Amino acid sequence: MTVVTNGLKQAGSFFGLVVDVAKAVPKRPFQLKEFIQQAWFVASVTIVPTALVSIPFGAVIALQLGTLTRQLGAQSFTGAASVLAVVREASPLVTALLVAGAGGSAICADLGSRKIREEIDAMEVLGISPIQRLVVPRVLATMLVAALLNGLVSVVGVAGGYVFNVMVQGGTPGAYLASFTALAQIADLVTSEIKALLFGAIAALVASYKGLTAGGGPKGVGDAVNQAVVITFMFLFVVNFVISAVYFQVVPQKI
Amino acid sequence: MGVEIAVSGLTKRFGSQLIWDDVTLTLPAGEISVLLGPSGTGKSVFLKTLVGLIRPERGSIVIEGQDLVQLRGDDLYEVRKLFGVLFQDGALFGSMSLFDNVAFPLREHTRKGEKEIGDIVREKMELVGLAGAEGKLPGEISGGMRKRAGLARALVLDPQILLIDEPDSGLDPVRTSYINQLFVDLNAQIDATFLIVTHDINTARTVPDNIGLLYHRHLAMFGPREMLLSSEEPVVRQFLNAQTIGPIGMSEEKDADELAAESGQELPPLPPIPLQLPTSDGTPRRAEREAGEWCRSNGVTPPPGSFASTTAGIVGVDQGADA
Numbered sequence: 001m002t003v004v005t006n007g008l009k010q011a012g013s014f015f016g017l018v019v020d021v022a023k024a025v026p027k028r029p030f031q032l033k034e035f036i037q038q039a040w041f042v043a044s045v046t047i048v049p050t051a052l053v054s055i056p057f058g059a060v061i062a063l064q065l066g067t068l069t070r071q072l073g074a075q076s077f078t079g080a081a082s083v084l085a086v087v088r089e090a091s092p093l094v095t096a097l098l099v100a101g102a103g104g105s106a107i108c109a110d111l112g113s114r115k116i117r118e119e120i121d122a123m124e125v126l127g128i129s130p131i132q133r134l135v136v137p138r139v140l141a142t143m144l145v146a147a148l149l150n151g152l153v154s155v156v157g158v159a160g161g162y163v164f165n166v167m168v169q170g171g172t173p174g175a176y177l178a179s180f181t182a183l184a185q186i187a188d189l190v191t192s193e194i195k196a197l198l199f200g201a202i203a204a205l206v207a208s209y210k211g212l213t214a215g216g217g218p219k220g221v222g223d224a225v226n227q228a229v230v231i232t233f234m235f236l237f238v239v240n241f242v243i244s245a246v247y248f249q250v251v252p253q254k255i
Numbered sequence: 256m257g258v259e260i261a262v263s264g265l266t267k268r269f270g271s272q273l274i275w276d277d278v279t280l281t282l283p284a285g286e287i288s289v290l291l292g293p294s295g296t297g298k299s300v301f302l303k304t305l306v307g308l309i310r311p312e313r314g315s316i317v318i319e320g321q322d323l324v325q326l327r328g329d330d331l332y333e334v335r336k337l338f339g340v341l342f343q344d345g346a347l348f349g350s351m352s353l354f355d356n357v358a359f360p361l362r363e364h365t366r367k368g369e370k371e372i373g374d375i376v377r378e379k380m381e382l383v384g385l386a387g388a389e390g391k392l393p394g395e396i397s398g399g400m401r402k403r404a405g406l407a408r409a410l411v412l413d414p415q416i417l418l419i420d421e422p423d424s425g426l427d428p429v430r431t432s433y434i435n436q437l438f439v440d441l442n443a444q445i446d447a448t449f450l451i452v453t454h455d456i457n458t459a460r461t462v463p464d465n466i467g468l469l470y471h472r473h474l475a476m477f478g479p480r481e482m483l484l485s486s487e488e489p490v491v492r493q494f495l496n497a498q499t500i501g502p503i504g505m506s507e508e509k510d511a512d513e514l515a516a517e518s519g520q521e522l523p524p525l526p527p528i529p530l531q532l533p534t535s536d537g538t539p540r541r542a543e544r545e546a547g548e549w550c551r552s553n554g555v556t557p558p559p560g561s562f563a564s565t566t567a568g569i570v571g572v573d574q575g576a577d578a
Contacts, residue, residue, distance in 0.1 A: 114349070122346035125306050126360045126408075127332045 017131070017209045021139055024132040031137045038141035042103035046149060050098045054153040057094055058160030061085045066169045078165055079176035080183040086157040087184065087192050093240060094157075095149045096199030099142060100232040104207035107138050108228040111211025112221035120212060130212070139204040146200025147193050154192065187251045195243055199236055206232045257285030257448045258318055258337060258415040260305065265314035267300060273472050274300050278314070280467055280477040282416075286542040287442050287449040289459045291494060292469035293503055298452045299343070301469065302418050305450070306338050307331050318416075336364065339414030339447070343421050345405030347393035353380070354389035357408045364412060379407040383437065398425045402434070410441070416448045417441075423455040431455065435462050439532050443540040456497055460484060461532045461565055464542050468494060470503065481549040484528045485557050496526060527560035 065081045111134065114120050123130050165171040210228035214220045260282040267274040274297040282288050292298045303309045305316060307323050316323040323334055347356045357376045361367055367375070380386050383403040393401055402422065409417060419438070423431040435458055442449055453459060459466055466484075467477035468491055475490045476483060483491055493501025500517055530546050533539075546562040549555075 117349065118342045118344065118346035119348055121303070121308050122340070122342055122348075122405075122408075124308055124332075125335055125338060125340045126363070126412075127335045128363050129332065 013213070014206070014209050017135075017212070018205055020131050021135055021205065021208075024129065024136050025140070027132050027136075031133055034134070035137040035141050038107075038138050039144055041106070042099065042142055042145045043148070045102040045106060046098050046145065047152070049102060050095065050149050050153055051156055053098065054091070054094055054156040055160040057090055057153075058082075058086055058157035059164040061090060061157070062161035062164040062169070066165050066171060075171065076175045077179050077182065078171055079162075080179035080181075082161040082165070082176075083158055083180050083184045084188065086161065087154050087188050089240070089244070091150055091153040091157055092192050092195035092199060093236065094153050095146050095196050096203060096236050097233065099146045099149065099200055100203035100207075100229060100236065103142055103145065104203040104232055105225050105229055107142070107204060108207035108211040108214075108225045109221060111135075111208055112214035112224045113218075115212055115214045116217060116221060135204075135208045135212070138208060139201055142204035143197045143200040146196045146203070150193060150196035154189075183254055185251075185254055187247075191243070191247050191251070195240065198239060198243070202235050202239065203232050206235065257446045259284040260416065260448065260450075261315075261317040262305070263315055263317075265301075265304065265311050265316065267297065267304060267309065267311045275469060275472050275474065278469075278474045280474060282448055282450055283465065283542070284448055285442075285446045286464040287438065287451065287462060288465040288467060289463040290450060290452045290467045290469060291454060291456070291459050293494070294454060296469045296472075298454075298469055299420055302340075302420055302450070302452050305418060306335060306340060336412060337415045339409030339412065339417045341402065341405050341409045341417070341419045341422065343424060344398065345393070345401035345403075347401055347404055347408070349393050352390050352392055353385065353396075353404045353407075356393070356404060357411055360408065360412050375411060376407075379410050380404075382410070382441075383407045384433075399427075399430050402426070406434075406437075410445075413445065414447055417450070419449065419451045421453055422451060423453055423458055431458065435532060436535055438462060439540070440534050440536075442542070443534045443538055446541055456495055459495065461529050464531075464544070466495075470494070479544075479549045480531065481528060481547070481555075481557065482553070485525065485550060485555050487525075492522070492525065496523070498523065525558040527558050528562060530562050530565045532565055 062078070062082050065085065066075075066078050069075050069078045069081065111120070114134075120130050120134075123133065162173075162176055165176055166173050207228045210224040210231070211221075214224040216223075262281070263279045265278040266276050278301070290298055290301065300309060304311050305323075307326065311324060314324065318334060318337065321330075321334060323331070326334060347353070348359065351359065354376055357379060358372050361372045361375060365372075376389070377386065380389060383406050385400060385403055385407065388396065388400065388404075393404070396404070402425075406419075422434050422438070426434065438449060438451065439462060441447075449463075451458065451463065460480075463480055465478060466480050468475040468483070470490050476486065476488060484495060486492060486495075489501050490503060492498075493503055500522060502514065504513060528550075531543070547557060550557045550561075
């Protein structure tokens with residue numbers, strides 16, 4: 001019973017934080033300096049690993065699709081399917097996993113150690129809302145970086161797929177490129193960016209929540225980081241499924 | 256200057272664990288009060304409740320006609336500007352230099368220019384004896400210095416109420432005396448209401464105007480210093496004189512067997528009440544009362560040797576032949 005009520009309490013106070021953050025976003029003064037610093041920080045810890053992950057990811061998708069399309073006798077659609085898979089699903093997820101794993105864990109550890117050093121309490125007592133001062137800039141910065149990284153992953157993933165398909169699998173460059181727009185449409189890119197924004201927000205919100213509620217000394221911070229990453233990952237896959245399902249209902253598909 | 260805090264019926268529990276129940280006390284405006292209690296009795300929780308960091312289950316905390324327990328959001332942040340809080344380890348912002356730490360409340364809450372801010376910061380840093388350390392990071396200095404820097408930051412907005420969490424933890428006896436002297440001098444200068452949470456009985460015996468004792472999930476007693484120091488109440492007597500005989504045991508309260516075993520033992524006599532710590536330049540504080548005044552007006556005979564010196568009855572200080 002306490003497990004259930006505890007879970008509900010956690011969920012409740014998490015959504016409480018989400019509402020507080022939403023209310024604090026339009027409040028002035030906006031912490032521009034903190035926002036830029038955080039955006040730079042999250043970008044600096046995620047760019048290289050994201051790029052490195054997206055190359056084999058694009059290649060694996062190309063490998064799978066290349067084989068599948070040949071079996072179905074639809075080699076000319078390899079490029080089209082590759083673009084769809086990378087832009088619609090793979091890219092926002094890869095982005096989110098790295099933003100959550102590298103950026104989110106750092107945010108959680110930072111806020112958590114401030115919490116146990118009573119810095120957060122001190123800030124509250126000095127009459128400054130830590131939500132407005134610390135959480136809002138982090139959430140917005142992570143969203144921005146996630147959206148930008150998503151673009152990077154899409155490009156690197158598609159390029160990786162191209163290289164793999166053309167050079168390794170012997171596909172024709174013309175077919176790969178020409179079929180890009182056969183299935184994909186601009187709505188795919190828009191949805192992809194919306195996904196990335198949402199995933200970035202979720203990663204930063206969960207990390208902030210876990211950081212701000214950390215307790216029990218340095219071990220508590222370690223636990224909080226661990227939980228933040230796991231919870232974020234679970235959230236991401238559920239939200240990803242919901243958005244994809246809604247997308248197919250709302251946006252008419254080509255052909 | 257100085258604001259009264261009226262606490263009534265305050266109750267706090269964490270889950271099923273009761274921290275304290277029905278705490279009622281009034282911190283008189285401009286006076287120094289000390290809150291004592293054995294370790295783990297929720298003294299720090301009480302302090303955090305006073306600034307609205309922890310919400311109590313029941314009760315009210317009235318400051319300037321507003322009940323702090325009912326306040327939310329911006330109203331709460333507004334009331335908090337009356338407070339200066341010194342946390343146990345100073346709670347400095349680790350990424351900022353001491354100067355930026357102390358300047359932080361000024362930059363956030365006032366429209367003062369950098370030059371004026373610099374003057375105020377240097378003045379407060381000098382007050383707590385940290386002149387010249389402005390450029391250091393909190394990680395580079397000792398615990399005592401962090402505490403004093405935290406005090407400078409708490410003072411920078413001229414608070415009406417100063418809450419201090421265990422100023423003596425991790426400080427040597429000499430530094431503890433210095434910081435106690437600083438509190439008395441500060442009280443004379445700014446007339447703010449002080450609440451010091453501690454379990455150092457030497458601090459409790461000499462510094463405050465009022466003493467409160469939290470014990471066994473309730474407020475055992477709160478009143479003028481002389482009232483508690485001359486009290487025969489077992490818990491108060493045991494704690495303020497650091498004795499093993501009495502209801503407080505090693506883990507929590509003693510059980511019936513242990514108390515029965517002690518029942519024949521004679522309690523040592525109450526030690527003399529020391530004089531209150533005067534300001535360093537001798538100027539009287541506004542809240543200061545004449546030594547022995549409470550005892551006289553309440554018909555209590557203070558223990559022999561009382562009010563002879565500021566070290567009378569202090570543990571570990573040589574009392575001389577006649578004390």
